[in-house]
Amino acid sequence: xxxxxQSCHAFERYPDNLRDLDIPPSQIANYKQRLEEQEKNxxxxxxxxxxxxxxxxxxxxxxxxxxxxxxxxxxxxxxxxLRRTMHLRGKKEPHLIHIFIYAKTSRNALQISLDMxxxxxxxxxxxxxxxxxxxxxxxRTREENHDAYFSGVEEAHQLxxxxxxxxxxxxxxxxxxxxxxxxxxxxxxxxxELGLREYEFAWSIETMAVYHSFDIETGHALWLTCESNxxxxxxxxxxxxxxxxxxxxxxxxRFMATLATHVLVCDWTVQNWRWYLKALEDEIxxxxxxxxxxxxxxxxxxxxxxxxxxxxxxxxxLLPVRRVxxxxxxxxxxxxxxxxxxxxxxPSRPMFWSAKRNPSQPQPTPPSVPPPQTPxxxxxxxxxxxxxxxxxxxxxxxxxxxxxxxxxxNLNIEVLEELQSQYKLVMGNAAFPEDLxxxxxxxxxxxxxxxxxxxxxxxxxxxxxxxILVQLNHRKNSTFFLIQYRNMRQSRQSAIEMESMTKNxxxxxxxxxxxxxxxxxxxxxxxxxLPATSIATIFSSGIIIFKENDxxxxxxxxxxxxxxxxxxxxxxxxxxxxxxxxxxxxxxxxIPTFLLPNA
Numbered sequence: 001x002x003x004x005x006q007s008c009h010a011f012e013r014y015p016d017n018l019r020d021l022d023i024p025p026s027q028i029a030n031y032k033q034r035l036e037e038q039e040k041n042x043x044x045x046x047x048x049x050x051x052x053x054x055x056x057x058x059x060x061x062x063x064x065x066x067x068x069x070x071x072x073x074x075x076x077x078x079x080x081x082l083r084r085t086m087h088l089r090g091k092k093e094p095h096l097i098h099i100f101i102y103a104k105t106s107r108n109a110l111q112i113s114l115d116m117x118x119x120x121x122x123x124x125x126x127x128x129x130x131x132x133x134x135x136x137x138x139x140r141t142r143e144e145n146h147d148a149y150f151s152g153v154e155e156a157h158q159l160x161x162x163x164x165x166x167x168x169x170x171x172x173x174x175x176x177x178x179x180x181x182x183x184x185x186x187x188x189x190x191x192x193e194l195g196l197r198e199y200e201f202a203w204s205i206e207t208m209a210v211y212h213s214f215d216i217e218t219g220h221a222l223w224l225t226c227e228s229n230x231x232x233x234x235x236x237x238x239x240x241x242x243x244x245x246x247x248x249x250x251x252x253x254r255f256m257a258t259l260a261t262h263v264l265v266c267d268w269t270v271q272n273w274r275w276y277l278k279a280l281e282d283e284i285x286x287x288x289x290x291x292x293x294x295x296x297x298x299x300x301x302x303x304x305x306x307x308x309x310x311x312x313x314x315x316x317x318l319l320p321v322r323r324v325x326x327x328x329x330x331x332x333x334x335x336x337x338x339x340x341x342x343x344x345x346x347p348s349r350p351m352f353w354s355a356k357r358n359p360s361q362p363q364p365t366p367p368s369v370p371p372p373q374t375p376x377x378x379x380x381x382x383x384x385x386x387x388x389x390x391x392x393x394x395x396x397x398x399x400x401x402x403x404x405x406x407x408x409x410n411l412n413i414e415v416l417e418e419l420q421s422q423y424k425l426v427m428g429n430a431a432f433p434e435d436l437x438x439x440x441x442x443x444x445x446x447x448x449x450x451x452x453x454x455x456x457x458x459x460x461x462x463x464x465x466x467x468i469l470v471q472l473n474h475r476k477n478s479t480f481f482l483i484q485y486r487n488m489r490q491s492r493q494s495a496i497e498m499e500s501m502t503k504n505x506x507x508x509x510x511x512x513x514x515x516x517x518x519x520x521x522x523x524x525x526x527x528x529x530l531p532a533t534s535i536a537t538i539f540s541s542g543i544i545i546f547k548e549n550d551x552x553x554x555x556x557x558x559x560x561x562x563x564x565x566x567x568x569x570x571x572x573x574x575x576x577x578x579x580x581x582x583x584x585x586x587x588x589x590x591i592p593t594f595l596l597p598n599a
Contacts, residue, residue, distance in 0.1 A: 004168055007122050014118040015128035023128065031128045035114070038135060044114045048074050051111040052101060052120070054081060055237055057248060058094030068094065075115045082123060092172045095248045096257065098223045098236060099124075103138045106206055106228035110138060124222055125166050126211055129154040130181040133209035134226050137183070151411040153182040153418040159216060159431040174217035178426055182415050183209040185408045186269040187276035188231070201283075201401050203276045205408055208232055210265060214258050216433055219251035221258050225265075232268055236261070255436045259423070259447040266416060266454050273461050276405060280468050283398055287391060287475050391479050399472045406465040409458055416455045420448060 007017045015023075015031050038044070054070040072078040099120065103110050112120075120126075136150045158166065162175025188206045211224040225232060248254050426432055427439050437444050538544070543558040 011119040011122045014122050017122060018125060031131060035131060039114045042109055044112055045109050047113045050113050050116055052116060055098040056094035057096040075119060078116050093220055095219060095254055096221050100233040101226040103228050106138050127156040127179055127181060130211040133181050133183045137207045137209050137226050137228050151183055151415060153415055155180055155422055159429055172218045172220050174215050176217045178214040178216060180212045180422060183207055184269040184412055184415055187272040203279055216436060219254040221254055235268055252436050256443045262419060263447060263450045269412060270454055270457050277464050277468060280398060280402055284471050284475055287395060395472060395476045395479060402465055402468045402472060409462045409465060413455055413458045416451055420451050
C-alpha cells in the first residue's frame with residue numbers, strides 16, 4: 001500500500017510514477033509530452049467542471065451483490081469517492097468497476113480535468129498505451145480529425161508472475177492481470193439542436209475507447225470507457241444493473257461477465273451503421289431521381305429536377321404517377337404504361353409499346369387526371385448552373401462519407417478479430433487458471449460465436465458500403481453527362497443566336513455598303529460642280545462688274561473686303577473644329593481635376 005500512496009502522491013508525473021513498466025524511458029517521456037500538449041489543446045476541462053461517473057458492483061456485508069454509483073466533479077470528490085467505496089467493503093475493491101469519461105460532442109473537451117485523469121490512472125494502474133486511444137475520441141480542430149482513424153488493440157498482460165507495481169493484496173489486487181486497450185467507432189445521428197448546414201450529412205461517426213483489466217486470481221474487473229457522448233454509459237448501466245445478466249458470485253462468473261461486456265460494447269457499435277448507410281442510400285436515390293426526371297427533349301431544363309425537391313437538403317418526393325392499362329401488339333396482356341407528370345405540367349410522350357386500338361372497338365374511359373398543381377418558381381440560367389454544380393458537390397461529399405464509413409467498418413472488423421485472437425492466446429496460456437474457462441467451454445464458445453456474428457454483420461455492411469461507392473460513381477457520371485448535355489444544348493442555342501446575329505450584321509453591312517456607294521456618287525458630283533459653283537458665286541457677288549461692251553472691271557476695295565471677311569471666318573471655323581475635337585482632350589491633361597468637376 002505504501003507504493004500506491006507514494007505513486008498517487010506524485011500523480012502529476014504519470015506515467016513516470018508507475019514502476020516496473022516494460023516501457024523504455026524515452027517512450028514514457030513521449031507519453032508525458034503528448035499529455036501536456038493535449039492539455040494545451042484544451043482536451044480536458046478545468047477543475048470543478050468535470051463529470052466522471054462510477055458504477056461498481058460487489059458484495060457488502062451479508063448482501064451478495066450491491067451496486068454503487070458515484071459522480072465526481074473535482075479531484076477532491078474523486079479521492080473521496082475512492083475512499084468511500086473501499087470503506088464500505090473493508091478496504092477491498094468491488095468485483096466490478098465501471099468508470100465513464102465522456103464529452104458532450106466529438107468537438108468538445110472531455111468532462112475530466114488533467115489532475116483527475118492522472119490520479120485516476122495512477123490509482124488503477126492504467127496502461128499508458130490507453131492514452132493514445134483516448135486522444136482519438138475527440139478532436140478540437142478539423143486538422144486533428146485526420147488522427148481520428150487511429151485504431152487497434154494493445155495488450156499489457158501479466159499472467160504468470162505478478163508485478164510489484166500492480167500487486168496490492170490489501171485491495172484485492174494480485175498483480176496477475178489481463179489488460180486490453182482498444183477503440184471502436186459507431187454511427188450516431190446528429191442532435192437536431194446543433195442545426196445542420198446546407199448539404200451537411202445528418203449522421204456522424206463517434207469513437208469509443210475502452211480499457212479493461214481483469215485479475216485472473218481474485219476476479220476483480222475494471223472497465224474504463226471514454227466516448228464522445230453518454231449513450232453507451234446508459235446502455236451499460238441498464239445491463240449490469242440486472243443480476244440475471246451479471247452474476248458475480250465466483251471468479252468464473254466474473255470472467256464470463258467480462259466476455260459478455262465485450263460483446264455488449266461491440267454489439268452497440270454495430271447497431272446504427274445500418275441506418276447510417278440507409279441515409280446515404282436515400283441521398284443517392286434523391287440524386288438518381290433528379291437525373292431520371294431530367295427531360296432530354298427540347299424543353300428539358302434543370303427546372304424539372306428542381307420541381308421534385310422537398311427541401312434544400314436534396315430530399316426528393318415522388319412525382320404523381322398514373323397507371324394506364326395497355327395491351328402489347330404481340331398479344332401479351334397485363335402490361336402497364338406509367339406516365340409521369342411533373343409539377344411543371346410537361347406532357348409525357350406515349351411509350352413505344354403502346355397498343356394500337358381498333359376504331360370500331362369501344363374506347364375505354366380515359367383515366368382521371370390529377371388536378372393541376374401549382375408550378376414551381378422559375379429558375380434563371382444562373383440558378384440552373386448553380387444547381388447542377390451543387391449536385392456534383394453533394395455527390396463528392398457523399399462519396400467522402402461512404403469512403404470514411406468503409407474505412408471505419410474495416411477498422412472495426414480488425415479490432416474484433418484481434419480481440420478474439422487475444423482471448424484465444426490468453427486462455428491457451430499455461431498460466432491462465434483452468435477454473436476460469438477454456439476455449440472448449442460452452443460460455444467461451446458462445447462468446448466467440450456472438451463475436452463472429454457481429455463480425456459477419458460488419459462484413460455485410462462493408463459490402464453495402466462498397467455498393468454505395470459504385471452507385472455514387474454511376475450518379476457522378478450521370479450528373480456529369482447531364483451537365484455536358486446542358487452545356488452542349490446551350491452551345492447549340494448560342495450558335496443559333498450567333499448565326500442570327502451574323503445574318504443581321506451581314507444585312508447591315510450590305511446596307512452600309514450601298515449607302516457608301518451613294519455617298520461616293522454624291523461626293524463626285526459635288527466635287528465636279530464645286531469649282532464652277534465657287535466661280536459663279538464670286539462672279540455674282542458684285543466684286544467683278546461686267547459692262548455692256550463685253551468688258552469687266554474688278555474693284556480693288558471689293559476684293560480686299562472679300563478676302564478680309566472670308567479668310568478669318570475660314571480660319572476661325574477650323575480652329576473651332578480643332579478645339580472641339582482635340583483641344584479639350586489636351587487641356588484635361590494640364591488643367592487640375594478640381595477645376596473640371598464634370599470632366
